[in-house]
Amino acid sequence: MTKKEDVKTTRHTGKTIDTTRHATPFDTGNIPGPKTARAVMPAVSGKILARAQRPLLIVGSQIHDKEILERVVTIGRRGIQIAAAGNAYKSLTDQKELDVHQVNMHALAAYLCDPSWHGLDKKGNYDLVAFFGITYYYASQIIATLKNFSKIKVISIDKYYHPNANISFGNLKNDIFTAALDEVIAQLPKVKKNF
Amino acid sequence: MKLLQQTRTKFVEQEEKLIVEGPTPRPGLIDLRNWDYRIIDTYNPLYTSQSDTCDYCTFGKCDLTCNKRGACGIDLETHSAREGMMTCIMGAACHTAHARHLLNYFINRYGNDHPIDVGPTSLNAPVTEVIMGFQPETMGDFRPVLDYVEEQLTNLISSAHTGQEGSARDFESKTLHAGMLDHLGMEVAEITQISCLGFPKSDENAPLAEIGMGILDQDKPIVICVGHNVVASGYILDHMDWNGLFDKIEIAGLCCTAHELTRYNKNTKIIGSMSKQLKYIRSGIPDVLVVDEQCVRADILREAKELFIPVIATNDKCTHGLPDRSNDSIDEIIDDLVSGKQAGALILDFEKVGELVPRLAMKIGPIRKAKGITAIPTDEDFKKLVSKCTNCLKCTRDCPQSLPIADAMEAATNGDISKFEHLHEKCVGCGICDNCPAGIPVLNVIEKASQRIIKLEKGRVRIGKGQISDDEIIKEAMNLELGITPGVIALVGCSNYPDGTKGIYDVAEEMLERGYIVLTSGCSAMDIGLHKNADGKTLYERYTGKFSRGNLLNAGSCVSNAHIGATTIKIASILAGIQTKGNYEEIADFVLNAVGAVGIAWGAFSQKAFAIATGCNRLGIPVVTGPQGAKYRRALIGKPYKKEEGGIMSTNDDSIVNSEPAPEHLMITAETKDDLLPLIAKLCIRPGDTSTARAVKLTHYIELSEKYLKKMPDDWHIYVRNETDIPIAKKEQLLKLLDEKRRTINIDKDKEKIIGNSLLKFGTPVHLTNIPPLCEEV
Numbered sequence: 017m018t019k020k021e022d023v024k025t026t027r028h029t030g031k032t033i034d035t036t037r038h039a040t041p042f043d044t045g046n047i048p049g050p051k052t053a054r055a056v057m058p059a060v061s062g063k064i065l066a067r068a069q070r071p072l073l074i075v076g077s078q079i080h081d082k083e084i085l086e087r088v089v090t091i092g093r094r095g096i097q098i099a100a101a102g103n104a105y106k107s108l109t110d111q112k113e114l115d116v117h118q119v120n121m122h123a124l125a126a127y128l129c130d131p132s133w134h135g136l137d138k139k140g141n142y143d144l145v146a147f148f149g150i151t152y153y154y155a156s157q158i159i160a161t162l163k164n165f166s167k168i169k170v171i172s173i174d175k176y177y178h179p180n181a182n183i184s185f186g187n188l189k190n191d192i193f194t195a196a197l198d199e200v201i202a203q204l205p206k207v208k209k210n211f
Numbered sequence: 212m213k214l215l216q217q218t219r220t221k222f223v224e225q226e227e228k229l230i231v232e233g234p235t236p237r238p239g240l241i242d243l244r245n246w247d248y249r250i251i252d253t254y255n256p257l258y259t260s261q262s263d264t265c266d267y268c269t270f271g272k273c274d275l276t277c278n279k280r281g282a283c284g285i286d287l288e289t290h291s292a293r294e295g296m297m298t299c300i301m302g303a304a305c306h307t308a309h310a311r312h313l314l315n316y317f318i319n320r321y322g323n324d325h326p327i328d329v330g331p332t333s334l335n336a337p338v339t340e341v342i343m344g345f346q347p348e349t350m351g352d353f354r355p356v357l358d359y360v361e362e363q364l365t366n367l368i369s370s371a372h373t374g375q376e377g378s379a380r381d382f383e384s385k386t387l388h389a390g391m392l393d394h395l396g397m398e399v400a401e402i403t404q405i406s407c408l409g410f411p412k413s414d415e416n417a418p419l420a421e422i423g424m425g426i427l428d429q430d431k432p433i434v435i436c437v438g439h440n441v442v443a444s445g446y447i448l449d450h451m452d453w454n455g456l457f458d459k460i461e462i463a464g465l466c467c468t469a470h471e472l473t474r475y476n477k478n479t480k481i482i483g484s485m486s487k488q489l490k491y492i493r494s495g496i497p498d499v500l501v502v503d504e505q506c507v508r509a510d511i512l513r514e515a516k517e518l519f520i521p522v523i524a525t526n527d528k529c530t531h532g533l534p535d536r537s538n539d540s541i542d543e544i545i546d547d548l549v550s551g552k553q554a555g556a557l558i559l560d561f562e563k564v565g566e567l568v569p570r571l572a573m574k575i576g577p578i579r580k581a582k583g584i585t586a587i588p589t590d591e592d593f594k595k596l597v598s599k600c601t602n603c604l605k606c607t608r609d610c611p612q613s614l615p616i617a618d619a620m621e622a623a624t625n626g627d628i629s630k631f632e633h634l635h636e637k638c639v640g641c642g643i644c645d646n647c648p649a650g651i652p653v654l655n656v657i658e659k660a661s662q663r664i665i666k667l668e669k670g671r672v673r674i675g676k677g678q679i680s681d682d683e684i685i686k687e688a689m690n691l692e693l694g695i696t697p698g699v700i701a702l703v704g705c706s707n708y709p710d711g712t713k714g715i716y717d718v719a720e721e722m723l724e725r726g727y728i729v730l731t732s733g734c735s736a737m738d739i740g741l742h743k744n745a746d747g748k749t750l751y752e753r754y755t756g757k758f759s760r761g762n763l764l765n766a767g768s769c770v771s772n773a774h775i776g777a778t779t780i781k782i783a784s785i786l787a788g789i790q791t792k793g794n795y796e797e798i799a800d801f802v803l804n805a806v807g808a809v810g811i812a813w814g815a816f817s818q819k820a821f822a823i824a825t826g827c828n829r830l831g832i833p834v835v836t837g838p839q840g841a842k843y844r845r846a847l848i849g850k851p852y853k854k855e856e857g858g859i860m861s862t863n864d865d866s867i868v869n870s871e872p873a874p875e876h877l878m879i880t881a882e883t884k885d886d887l888l889p890l891i892a893k894l895c896i897r898p899g900d901t902s903t904a905r906a907v908k909l910t911h912y913i914e915l916s917e918k919y920l921k922k923m924p925d926d927w928h929i930y931v932r933n934e935t936d937i938p939i940a941k942k943e944q945l946l947k948l949l950d951e952k953r954r955t956i957n958i959d960k961d962k963e964k965i966i967g968n969s970l971l972k973f974g975t976p977v978h979l980t981n982i983p984p985l986c987e988e989v
């Protein structure tokens with residue numbers, strides 16, 4: 017149930033930001049099984065991300081648009097380590113202050129499932145993975161691994177509903193999506209937190 | 212009955228004369244399990260399940276989410292491994308049944324003693340020799356090979372039954388076994404057709420065939436052959452040849468039958484891969500469709516019927532509910548099809564197919580053309596249709612490529628069809644977007660808007676050359692050893708690309724320009740030929756078909772993929788002197804450690820593609836698929852962070868030396884061509900590289916990463932063993948970085964030299980192995 021105080025509107029168009037609507041798999045056939053993601057408001061995702069001990073943000077080939085890229089960078093500046101899958105890195109190459117690592121998404125999933133993995137920065141495995149901007153079906157398949165074979169929490173802050181995550185937004189229009197990302201960012205500590 | 216008995220006696224004689232050799236001839240389900248365990252322990256299976264439930268038996272449907280166990284005791288990991296195995300078995304069975312059909316047919320026609328002839332080679336059938344432990348000489352020698360494959364496949368299928376195999380690890384071993392069997396099935400099919408149909412034999416100058424949706428003369432009756440099995444279409448070509456019909460009828464193929472047609476008769480043409488099947492049918496251009504087996508759309512009859520295109524089914528595995536007219540007269544069948552009384556016919560008498568199809572095309576072609584039958588809307592209807600779009604996005608959500616169809620509809624209402632042209636290039640022609648709630652036949656609309664570019668779609672493909680000859684391998688040996696040829700890249704598989712056909716072309720072009728040998732086959736071989744450079748030349752016109760540095764070879768069809776594994780076996784045999792007969796494990800170990808070959812199945816969607824990839828994996832060849840490959844549910848991922856303590860044996864003195872993770876993974880995906888390209892270069896690195904080869908391979912790895920990902924790779928340094936491994940052009944910069952990154956290497960900063968390596972011996976031996984020797988040296 018969406019609480020009244022959680023409901024926000026987009027800055028320019030004044031549309032209600034309700035990310036719990038349209039919570040059906042974006043690819044119509046992508047029905048994994050009885051356990052599917054809970055659709056949540058962005059503030060909920062943001063708070064969970066902010067509370068994580070060792071969070072990792074994974075992004076992929078769909079982040080090159082200015083609007084989206086800006087938000088990736090902002091999340092990175094709030095101290096969240098970034099795994100750049102696919103060709104995401106080429107848009108992040110100049111962001112020297114961010115903790116960004118080039119990864120192969122498939123390999124990363126295998127490492128994340130291994131409790132003995134030392135992480136991308138050699139400081140240990142992660143307790144939470146957030147992701148967006150990865151080819152939909154690719155992300156969906158690969159996070160199925162984390163859902164079924166790891167203890168890591170997976171939160172989708174993508175434009176699409178991802179049933180294999182623990183929590184997800186519903187399927188969103190572009191303006192609601194960027195506004196939702198802003199809401200997530202608003203929950204993150206302003207000063208760089210050392211995760 | 213008497214005939215059957217005679218044939219059986221011949222089988223026994225045939226088997227008796229074959230003397231098998233080697234440590235593991237005709238391996239059973241567990242004979243190569245230790246090798247598989249080595250693979251699985253280094254490259255851990257990663258399961259990306261499509262479904263968290265299991266509905267294999269009536270205990271279920273069981274919820275296996277989070278690796279829970281179902282009613283029979285199986286957990287999600289084991290069930291996922293079982294599903295991977297079943298996928299692989301389906302692929303292997305498809306190729307093997309294809310092989311069985313060809314072999315029985317040609318033995319019936321030419322006899323058991325018809326010789327195998329694949330061109331100049333010391334190994335007639337390398338895959339057969341390595342697995343079966345003997346070298347086949349005649350068609351009859353292939354009979355025990357297929358008997359073996361069929362027996363093994365039955366055993367494998369039985370292990371999937373409820374209450375059978377209960378170990379994910381052993382299912383993985385069985386999956387690798389199925390992949391190996393797949394290569395055997397492919398080899399029998401391929402060698403049978405090369406030997407019996409006069410296909411090119413290692414011909415580096417095989418002629419070029421025309422390809423594209425715009426190549427056919429639409430004024431003539433048009434016959435399109437769909438599938439993979441050449442026998443029936445071969446009869447049509449013979450009939451047309453004998454009766455001088457090539458000027459009067461256009462004949463072309465869709466999917467791998469197209470490759471085989473061009474290998475059989477140079478008058479034939481290629482429309483394209485499976486992704487062109489529905490598009491081409493909907494165009495209404497074909498007057499007759501001849502289908503054989505594999506990659507034939509399940510709705511082909513329904514689609515063809517709408518457009519009054521008769522379908523002639525010619526294979527008992529793919530009959531589409533059509534009446535069996537094999538024993539009816541040609542005139543009767545033609546009358547029933549031309550009058551529309553029947554939509555198609557199943558005809559298993561190939562001679563009849565050969566005569567009937569051209570006659571049918573000549574009769575029905577003019578009628579269809581006069582009526583102008585097509586599913587493509589008129590200009591007026593197009594405008595009405597695009598304006599009906601409600602932007603509900605159902606089509607995009609159904610589309611395997613998530614294409615932005617509604618945006619193109621909106622642009623078209625304003626007269627801009629360029630977005631549709633863009634969609635046409637990326638669209639894999641599945642037609643699922645036709646489930647539009649507004650009743651828009653979306654694929655037809657895309658095709659209507661793309662008529663201009665469809666007419667221009669005219670390319671060239673080099674006809675499949677068959678095997679790589681011994682001579683080619685010997686001449687290329689030095690280049691491979693020194694890294695002048697940095698690796699062999701096999702671009703294979705289907706057309707479910709994430710970025711249209713241009714992506715695979717770009718990959719081929721980049722790697723060719725860098726001197727890699729690019730070996731291709733099947734739909735990938737076709738799609739590469741659809742694009743041209745600024746001078747209007749396709750890659751096949753710019754590069755020869757020779758197995759030498761920076762050249763582009765089309766092996767042929769799907770079953771020609773057997774030549775990929777076969778080439779690595781030949782390299783092990785000819786260049787390293789490893790015994791081949793029944794010696795799978797040593798050969799695979801050598802390939803894994805010393806042959807810089809990588810398979811890329813960028814658009815793989817079929818079960819066959821998974822089987823081919825898995826067969827490559829067991830033989831030590833890593834494979835990368837496109838992002839859709841994650842839907843195969845299982846990858847084999849190396850964990851380099853665990854490898855630091857790992858050892859590998861030097862055959863020089865049997866000592867254990869440390870090794871870098873090379874190849875790093877055995878089956879993995881990439882999301883885009885940008886992350887694919889550096890990954891390919893990295894996966895070409897092998898522990899057995901010479902220093903010169905290592906330096907070249909690292910140069911390409913670094914350059915490709917900098918070019919496509921705008922960064923120096925994070926792990927280049929772990930591949931540096933000694934001074935001469937470092938790419939010369941950047942030596943100073945790299946030595947500095949190495950000093951910071953790799954603590955196991957000691958560097959004399961004044962002299963800018965590596966002076967020691969605590970992990971690897973200075974001058975690591977070239978010949979490395981994971982297993983103790985199994986055979987006497989030859």
Ligand code: SF4
Pocket residue numbers: 599600601602603604605606607616617620646647648649650651653
């Ligand atoms: S499904 Fe039909 S109406 Fe909906 S967006 Fe696609 S074309 Fe438009």
Ligand code: SF4
Pocket residue numbers: 606609610611612613614616634637638639640641642643644645653654
């Ligand atoms: S036909 Fe093309 S556009 Fe339509 S769903 Fe299939 S791939 Fe997408």
